[in-house]
Amino acid sequence: MPCRSTLTAGPFAAALFLSTLVLTVPAAAENWPQWRGPNANSISSETGIATEWSRTKNVAWRLPLPGPAGSTPVIWNDRIFLTSSVGSEEGADLVLIAANTKGEQLWQVKVGSGNKNARSSEGNSASASPTTDGKHVWVFFGTGVLACYDFDGNEVWKFNVQDRYGKFAIQFGMTSTPVLEGDHLYLQLIHGEMRGDYTVAKVIKLDKKTGEEVWAVDRPSEAIVENKHSYASPFIYDDGRQRFLVTHGADCTVAYDLEDGRELWRLGGLNGRSKFNQNQYDPTLRFVASPSFAENVIIVPTAKKGPVVAIRPSEGMSGDIASSEGAIRWVHEKTPDVCCPLILGDLAYFCRKDGKVFCLNLESGEELYYERTHNSQHRATPVYADGHIYLCARDGHCTVLKAGPEFEIVAENELGETITASPAISDGTLYLRTYEALYAVRAN
Structure with missing residues (x-):
């Protein structure tokens, strides 16, 4: 999976060449196959995305949903998939819904039941986002x-990870989204x-076709009390030279070898008195x-009054890199x-829970601004398209x-x-999932 969030001379040259073919070759719509988009970095390459809308303005269609959820829709060509509870009550059914890009629901299947709501309905059991490979x-x-x-709603396989890997003990519910890469599915259960x-x-690591285990490893830490619980999601880092899985939670960030699951390195010291x-x-x-990444950088957020740490991943890193000057x-x-960080070119953007936004120079960490946007709780990760950053508040x-x-602004x-x-973006459309409906927003 490519991880670059910046355009280099190569892609620019390719774009210039391809622009001469517009009259003969139609532009392909960009799929949004997973949470945080095609490259798992919250960046869309699409242009002409609407910047203004209301419940009626620039709304191509609105599809009512059976209940609330925080999971992001995924889009592949003309198919849209999203998960939901059926109603907001405890114990409700949990479903997968398929729609088309005309706003028509195609089918809905019950995957399980037993929905649980987090405090003040901040989330529920339908918080992890789906992922698709087009089939x-x-x-x-x-x-x-x-x-x-499959795309017709037929079950291929299903099991409960608690039966296989132990019961969950997490205060506000398991929300981590699995990551799909090649023929495998990766999960962090912290x-x-x-x-x-x-x-x-x-x-x-599981076989995506069968759900069978390829490997499973323990992830020890010294975290205590609430810090034993992680609500973050893993991702694959790939810069063309090295590829590994990154997990985040329980006071540390840890990288794993994709082939055998051995720990490559960890970043500790994120909680309590340390250099960070x-x-x-x-x-x-x-x-x-969750952390965010671009070429030669991984940005690690923490929480509350904790820090942000930028890692410079290099081949051969091992052990706890907190004391390594070259790694930080x-x-x-x-x-x-x-909200996850957003990396664009030589800048990194951060949206805090209260709507304040700060921007840092990616190379030095220098703060360029710290400003307030809308004064309400923000839980959705920002996305980027065509020169704009989209932030959505809970209200x-x-x-x-x-x-x-x-x-x-x-x-x-x-x-x-x-x-x-x-938000999700595909084929000129901004998709906004509320607790009540899925909106397709398009510029006129």
Whole structure:
């Protein structure tokens, strides 16, 4: 899976060459096959995406949904897949829904039941996003049910990971989205089992076609209390020279070999007094925001008053890299708590839970601005398209920023429906999933 979030001379040259073929070769729509988009970096290469909308303005269609959820829809050609609870009550059914890009529901299948709501309905058991390879779609729910379906809604395989890998013990529910890469599915199950003085979690590789285990390894840490629980998701780092799985939670970030699951390196010291964090150990510093990556950098968020750490991954890194000067690019004292960082060219953007946004120079970590957008809770990860950054608040207010080193609000839009899912973009359309409906927003 490519991980570059910047355009180099090669892609620019290719784009210039391809522009001469527009009259004879139709442009292909970009799929959004997983949470955070085609390259798992929240970046779309599409242009002409709407920056203004309301419940009626620039809305191509609105598809009502059977219940609330925070999972992001995924799109492959003319198919859209999303998960949902059926109603908001505890114990409700959990379903996979397929629609088309005309806004018509094609089918809905029950995957399991037993929905649980997090505090004040901040989330529920349909928080992990689906993923697809164009032939099948994989879904994971907070109950532990993991399943694979074909595009017609036929079950290929299904099992509950709690039956295979142990019961969950996580305060606000399992929300981690599995990552699909090649013929395999990777999961991080960081939820609080204790073995002696260590928190034991699991990192797992499965055959995507059968659900059979390829490997499963323990992920020990010394995290305690609420910090044993992680709400973040794993990803594959690939810079053309090295490829590995990155997991995040329980006071540390850990990389694993894709072939055999052995630990390559870990970044500790993210909680408590260390070179990264001058605060006392915080037993509620659980990780929700996942790290983000571009070529030669991984940005690691923490939570609350914790730091952000930029890693410079290099071949041969091993052990705890916290003390390695060469591995650490910079440390910044502020962090997003829920929303993942967004890396664009030589800049990194961070949206905090209260709607404040800060922008850092990617090379040095220098803060270029720290400004407030909409004053409401933000849980959706920002996405980028065509020079703009899209931020969605829980109350349905979405802010569009101009990408660049200076803070500029381009538009502010109201839907008036709860949003905790990250936006998705495909074929000229911005998809916004609320607790009530799926919106397709297109510029006129």
